Structures are given as C-alpha cells and as structure tokens.
Amino acid sequence: MEAITIDDVRAVAPALAKYTEDAIVNGLWKRSALSARDRSIITVSALVAGERTIGFAHYFNTALATGVTPAELSEIVTQVAFYAGWSTAFSAVAVLKDIFAQRGIAADQLPPVAPELLTPQQALPGDDARVSILQETFGAIVPGLVEITNDLLYGEVWLRPNLSVHDRNLATVTALIATGQTEFLGMYLAKAAAVGVTKAEISELITHLAFYIGWPAALSAAVVAKGVFEGHGLPK
Amino acid sequence: MEAITIDDVRAVAPALAKYTEDAIVNGLWKRSALSARDRSIITVSALVAGERTIGFAHYFNTALATGVTPAELSEIVTQVAFYAGWSTAFSAVAVLKDIFAQRGIAADQLPPVAPELLTPQQALPGDDARVSILQETFGAIVPGLVEITNDLLYGEVWLRPNLSVHDRNLATVTALIATGQTEFLGMYLAKAAAVGVTKAEISELITHLAFYIGWPAALSAAVVAKGVFEGHGLPK
Amino acid sequence: MEAITIDDVRAVAPALAKYTEDAIVNGLWKRSALSARDRSIITVSALVAGERTIGFAHYFNTALATGVTPAELSEIVTQVAFYAGWSTAFSAVAVLKDIFAQRGIAADQLPPVAPELLTPQQALPGDDARVSILQETFGAIVPGLVEITNDLLYGEVWLRPNLSVHDRNLATVTALIATGQTEFLGMYLAKAAAVGVTKAEISELITHLAFYIGWPAALSAAVVAKGVFEGHGLPK
Numbered sequence: 001m002e003a004i005t006i007d008d009v010r011a012v013a014p015a016l017a018k019y020t021e022d023a024i025v026n027g028l029w030k031r032s033a034l035s036a037r038d039r040s041i042i043t044v045s046a047l048v049a050g051e052r053t054i055g056f057a058h059y060f061n062t063a064l065a066t067g068v069t070p071a072e073l074s075e076i077v078t079q080v081a082f083y084a085g086w087s088t089a090f091s092a093v094a095v096l097k098d099i100f101a102q103r104g105i106a107a108d109q110l111p112p113v114a115p116e117l118l119t120p121q122q123a124l125p126g127d128d129a130r131v132s133i134l135q136e137t138f139g140a141i142v143p144g145l146v147e148i149t150n151d152l153l154y155g156e157v158w159l160r161p162n163l164s165v166h167d168r169n170l171a172t173v174t175a176l177i178a179t180g181q182t183e184f185l186g187m188y189l190a191k192a193a194a195v196g197v198t199k200a201e202i203s204e205l206i207t208h209l210a211f212y213i214g215w216p217a218a219l220s221a222a223v224v225a226k227g228v229f230e231g232h233g234l235p236k
Numbered sequence: 237m238e239a240i241t242i243d244d245v246r247a248v249a250p251a252l253a254k255y256t257e258d259a260i261v262n263g264l265w266k267r268s269a270l271s272a273r274d275r276s277i278i279t280v281s282a283l284v285a286g287e288r289t290i291g292f293a294h295y296f297n298t299a300l301a302t303g304v305t306p307a308e309l310s311e312i313v314t315q316v317a318f319y320a321g322w323s324t325a326f327s328a329v330a331v332l333k334d335i336f337a338q339r340g341i342a343a344d345q346l347p348p349v350a351p352e353l354l355t356p357q358q359a360l361p362g363d364d365a366r367v368s369i370l371q372e373t374f375g376a377i378v379p380g381l382v383e384i385t386n387d388l389l390y391g392e393v394w395l396r397p398n399l400s401v402h403d404r405n406l407a408t409v410t411a412l413i414a415t416g417q418t419e420f421l422g423m424y425l426a427k428a429a430a431v432g433v434t435k436a437e438i439s440e441l442i443t444h445l446a447f448y449i450g451w452p453a454a455l456s457a458a459v460v461a462k463g464v465f466e467g468h469g470l471p472k
Numbered sequence: 473m474e475a476i477t478i479d480d481v482r483a484v485a486p487a488l489a490k491y492t493e494d495a496i497v498n499g500l501w502k503r504s505a506l507s508a509r510d511r512s513i514i515t516v517s518a519l520v521a522g523e524r525t526i527g528f529a530h531y532f533n534t535a536l537a538t539g540v541t542p543a544e545l546s547e548i549v550t551q552v553a554f555y556a557g558w559s560t561a562f563s564a565v566a567v568l569k570d571i572f573a574q575r576g577i578a579a580d581q582l583p584p585v586a587p588e589l590l591t592p593q594q595a596l597p598g599d600d601a602r603v604s605i606l607q608e609t610f611g612a613i614v615p616g617l618v619e620i621t622n623d624l625l626y627g628e629v630w631l632r633p634n635l636s637v638h639d640r641n642l643a644t645v646t647a648l649i650a651t652g653q654t655e656f657l658g659m660y661l662a663k664a665a666a667v668g669v670t671k672a673e674i675s676e677l678i679t680h681l682a683f684y685i686g687w688p689a690a691l692s693a694a695v696v697a698k699g700v701f702e703g704h705g706l707p708k
Contacts, residue, residue, distance in 0.1 A: 008333045011337070012336060013313050013314045013325070015347060015350075015393075016310075019314075019317075024322070047323065052323035052324075054326050074485040078488040084686040085522075085683070086496070086683050087522075088524075090476055090527065092484075093484045093485070097476070100484060101483070107486070110484070110486055111487060112486065141675060141678075141694050145679040145690065145691075148495070153687065160487070181688035184688050203378050203379070212321050212322055212323065214285075214319050214415065218381065219374065220420075222374050222377050225377055226376075247573070248549060248564075248582070249549050249550045249582070249583075250579070251550055251584075251586075252546075259620070259624055283559065288557065290562050439613060439616070442617060446620070447558050449556075449557040450521075450554065450560075450653075451554055451621065452555060452655065454617065455655075455656065456656075
C-alpha cells in the first residue's frame with residue numbers, strides 16, 4: 001500500500017495530524033521508559049503481526065535508523081511468522097526486500113540458516129513447565145502440532161542467537177498482544193520475566209502499543225499483565 | 237487495493253452477487269430501523285477499524301452521498317485511530333485524501349485542530365465511573381497509559397464537537413465490535429445508552445454489521461448486548 | 473499486493489525460506505492425515521477469512537491444481553462472506569476474477585444462483601438445536617438478524633449443493649479459527665462431527681493452520697476442540 005505523509009493526514013484530519021506529531025512523534029517516542037531501539041522492535045513486531053502494511057516502510061527504516069540491525073529485523077520477521085502466521089511475515093518480506101536491496105544489505109549481513117544455537121538453559125529458562133503443559137493439554141488432541149512445536153519452534157527458532165533472548169521475548173509478547181491473542185499471554189509474560197524483561201518495560205510496551213493497535217487491545221493486555229504482576233498466577 | 241464491480245463478483249460467485257444485491261443493497265440498507273446516514277457511519281467505522289480496504293472508496297462516497305459531512309468523516313477516522321490503532325486511520329487517509337481532493341474539499345470544510353470543546357457533562361455523562369475504574373484497575377499497571385487516556389482521549393478527543401455525541405458513540409461501539417474487542421464492549425454500550433443511543437439502534441447496528449464483519453463477530457456482540465439490556469450488569 | 477518468491481524470502485530471512493521449504497512445502501503438505509485437496513480448501517478458507525491477501529494467487533492456483541473445482545472455490549468464497557464479512561470475499565474476488573479469466577473459466581463452470589437445494593436433513597442434521605438456541609438466545613435482542621440467519625444463511629446458503637456438506641463444514645470451521653472466533657467454535661465442531669468430519673481431520677486441520685494463522689490462534693482452537701472431543705460439552 002502506498003505510503004502517506006503527515007500532510008496527507010492533515011488534508012483529511014488536521015487534529016489527527018497534530019496528535020500524531022504531539023502525542024506520538026514528540027510524546028510517546030521521547031518517553032524514557034523505553035529506548036527508541038526497543039520502541040522500534042515493538043512497533044515493527046506489532047505492525048508485522050497485524051499485517052498493518054501502511055506503516056511498514058516507515059518503521060522498517062526507523063528501526064534501522066535507531067540501531068536495530070538487518071539481522072535482527074530478519075529474525076523478528078521469522079519469529080512473528082510462527083506467532084501470527086506465515087503471510088504476515090511474507091507481507092513484511094515484500095517491503096523489506098526492497099529496503100535491503102536499496103541499502104545494499106546482502107546475505108553476509110543476514111543471520112545464517114543454521115547458526116550455532118543457544119542452549120535451552122540460555123534461551124528458555126524454566127521451559128520444563130511449558131513442555132509439560134504442552135504435552136498434557138495438547139498431546140492427545142494435536143500430537144502433530146505438539147511435535148512440530150517442540151522440534152522446530154522451541155527446539156530451533158527460540159534458540160537462534162541472532163536476536164537477543166530479551167528482544168525475542170519483546171517481539172513475541174508484542175505479536176500476541178497485537179493479534180489479540182490474550183489466552184496464552186500470561187504464560188509469555190512470565191516467560192519474558194524469567195529472562196529479565198521488567199515490569200516497567202511491559203508497562204511501557206503496552207502504553208506504546210495503545211497508539212498502534214488501539215486502546216481496547218492494549219487495555220486487554222494490561223488486564224492480563226496485572227494478573228501476572230500481582231501474583232494471582234497465570235490466567236491460563 | 238483496486239475496487240471491484242458487481243460484475244466482477246458475478247464472474248466468480250453469481251450467488252454472492254445476488255445476495256449482495258438482494259440482501260444488502262435492496263434489503264439491509266432499506267430497513268427502516270436505521271437511516272442510510274447512520275448505516276454509512278456504522279459501515280465506514282467498521283471497515284476502517286478492520287482495515288477492510290477494498291470497500292473504502294465505495295463506502296466513503298456512499299457516506300458523503302447519504303449526508304455524512306466531510307468534517308464528520310474526518311472525526312470518525314480520528315476517533316477510530318484511538319480505538320483500532322493509528323494505521324487503520326492512516327489507511328483510510330490514503331483513500332480519503334484523493335476523494336476529498338477530487339471533490340474540492342479543503343481545510344475550511346474540515347474540523348479545526350482545536351475547536352471549543354464540549355463539556356464532560358455534555359459528551360460524557362456518568363464518566364466519573366469510568367475515571368474511577370480506569371484508575372483502580374489500570375493505575376498501578378500502566379500509569380502512563382492512564383494519564384494519556386484521561387488527558388488526550390477523554391480530555392480532548394471525546395469532547396470534540398465536530399461529530400455529534402450520538403454518532404461518536406455509534407462509531408466507537410462499531411469499532412469495538414468490528415475488531416472483536418468485546419471485553420469492554422458492555423461498558424461502551426452502557427455509555428452509548430447514557431447519551432440516548434437506543435436498544436433498537438444497537439440491535440440494528442449489530443444486524444447491519446453481520447454482513448460486513450461476519451456472523452460470528454456480530455453474534456458475539458449480541459451476547460454482550462443481551463447481558464447489558466437485560467440488566468445483568470456489565471460483563472466487565 | 474504483489475506476490476513474492478522464495479528467493480525474496482531468502483533475501484530477507486534465509487532461515488524463514490528454509491522453514492517454508494522444509495516444514496511447510498515438503499513437511500506439512502506431505503503429511504498423510506489430510507489430502508492436498510483438503511489442505512487447499514483449508515488454506516484458501518483461512519487466507520480469505522483473514523484477508524491475508526499476499527498468498528491469494530498462489531493458493532487459489534494450488535487449489536485448482538489439487539482438485540478443487542472453480543465451482544467449489546466460488547462456493548467457499550460465498551460461504552466465507554457470511555462467516556468473516558463481505559469484504560473478505562470481495563478481496564478474494566479481486567484476485568480470483570483474473571485467475572478465472574486467464575483460465576477461460578466462465579459462467580458454465582460456476583454454481584448457478586438458484587440450484588436445487590439440499591434438504592436440511594442432508595446438509596444440517598441435528599439443526600433443530602441450533603434453531604432453538606438461536607431463537608432463545610438472540611430472538612429478543614437481534615430479531616432481524618435471527619430472521620436473516622434462518623431464511624438466508626441456513627435456509628439457503630448452507631443447503632447449496634455445489635460444495636459438499638463435508639467441505640462446507642471444513643471451510644466454516646476454518647473461517648472461525650482463522651478469525652479468532654472461538655466463542656461458537658464448539659458448536660460448529662459438533663456440527664461438523666454430525667456430518668462425518670472426524671477428530672483426526674480436525675486435529676490435522678488445526679496443525680495445518682498453525683503455520684498460516686500462527687501458533688496461538690491454532691492452540692486456542694485446540695483448547696476448544698479438546699473440550700468437545702472429551703465430551704465436556706460445548707464451551708458455549
């Protein structure tokens with residue numbers, strides 16, 4: 001989809017243009033609770049997961065400008081494929097391939113197909129619980145999917161070293177929130193906390209997302225986060 | 237995305253073309269329970285909130301033809317930005333800017349950035365409850381978002397006079413339903429009732445939306461509406 | 473949206489390209505639990521229902537190549553219109569009309585507007601329960617929608633003979649899962665079972681969908697399927 005400019009916004013909705021400048025560009029992005037680099041990871045993950053294509057080019061370029069590497073963008077797209085569906089990732093590829101080509105970003109700057117993987121202890125501390133739950137809850141109903149989940153998603157993708165464990169968790173939590181998938185969000189928030197993602201980061205991630213996915217989806221995520229942070233146990 | 241014609245539909249699915257003509261154009265839109273103008277507001281809000289771009293041009297023009305003013309369309313887009321995310325509004329801008337340009341609609345027909353605002357009593361009767369709930373439920377978990385919600389969304393956007401309070405509620409309820417956000421829908425239905433939106437209007441709004449967002453999403457909204465109308469209190 | 477190639481994917485995310493080839497093309501689609509034709513029906517239904525347009529051309533052609541007829545594709549698009557909204561079907565029409573034109577597929581290969589309908593006993597065994605629930609739950613709240621549901625959706629669309637009852641159920645269950653509409657999914661799984669769709673088919677349908685709509689949406693569907701299959705009654 002064609003990109004639009006702030007003047008296009010002003011030609012349709014002058015107040016919306018002002019809110020974009022004051023509340024998002026000069027407001028949200030300047031809040032110190034998250035770095036511009038982290039906001040880029042979150043924004044890109046949300047837009048890709050929701051196939052919100054109109055902002056793709058702008059925010060892929062913003063990500064590269066705020067310190068997200070091409071290799072990290074590549075890994076985010078791959079991670080989101082699993083959490084929001086293959087076509088969301090392919091829609092991102094349709095735009096990123098041109099950005100990479102224009103900037104001369106070639107294979108040597110991209111993550112290899114088969115890097116040396118992290119250990120489960122490094123990438124997935126406390127993952128025994130996930131394996132048990134997956135087997136007990138889903139083993140009898142979708143055994144094929146459980147096998148693929150263990151072998152490919154958790155046995156390989158989550159162990160790839162080309163995106164930090166911290167950032168892979170940010171991208172995944174964001175993809176869940178951006179697609180309205182709150183059923184397992186509590187489990188993923190606990191998982192993120194286990195690798196050092198802080199409550200303050202999650203709080204600001206949700207605040208940031210309100211503008212990109214809408215208030216109701218953000219507040220639904222806040223309800224789940226509240227339950228997890230207040231120690232009421234996981235909602236699921 | 238390119239527009240399609242009814243003949244295109246017929247070339248793929250003749251029955252679907254017939255249902256479009258009989259059940260929607262000559263059926264749904266002729267039902268007296270809502271005016272064509274109200275149906276336009278609802279349809280536009282649903283399509284924009286769901287980024288269902290293929291119908292944008294057709295229904296933006298239908299809205300203008302049935303009495304929705306450019307200023308009102310502009311406000312609907314702005315309101316939906318907050319409830320379904322900024323990119324939904326920007327996707328609408330991408331199409332509306334051309335329609336406005338073709339019709340010679342310029343800044344003097346658009347709402348100003350900073351109009352004289354309605355009072356909370358006019359636009360948000362009973363809003364004390366919302367402020368309390370927001371603070372109690374979300375104050376500790378996402379304080380930044382609560383502040384922005386009070387200052388910008390309820391302190392400014394909801395008080396803008398360029399869309400009637402009635403129509404702003406129709407647009408907001410529709411955006412929630414069209415994005416599958418039923419968690420807070422009960423609260424918004426009660427809010428709409430407080431400014432005079434009737435049960436008959438909500439009933440027909442849901443019936444209308446079934447064709448545009450699908451039966452299951454419409455029936456899920458009906459479940460919530462039933463609870464609110466039968467006085468079982470708000471589900472949330 | 474423009475189509476992309478596997479080389480485009482490789483130019484952005486080499487690992488994602490490898491997973492596409494190994495896990496999807498040579499993995500998932502080769503699993504014997506569902507035929508390639510059934511996988512085509514499921515994939516097309518999921519992509520159309522979610523307006524995941526980037527894969528439309530590829531998978532419409534795959535469907536035709538694996539034995540789904542133009543008439544069946546036409547009916548799937550019509551069925552999904554009701555379950556995911558008219559614009560999802562119209563987005564499919566925008567791509568299918570060109571594919572049909574290129575292949576010389578004309579009206580004589582498409583389902584007629586008014587074929588001789590199946591009887592409710594043939595297409596909708598056990599439908600009395602649905603009629604009662606619809607009337608009791610929704611009769612007072614959205615009487616107009618209940619009438620249209622009985623007359624048009626169940627009185628005509630579900631009785632059309634141009635897609636087998638089995639396949640119409642696959643398409644519908646898929647549309648519900650792909651749009652995250654789990655509230656009534658249990659009812660539709662029971663309905664599918666009543667016409668002979670097996671637990672093994674549903675299990676593999678969910679496994680298949682994980683790649684196309686993402687893991688969380690597929691696992692949410694598995695939770696509902698588990699409840700239905702284990703006889704805990706319908707969640708709704």
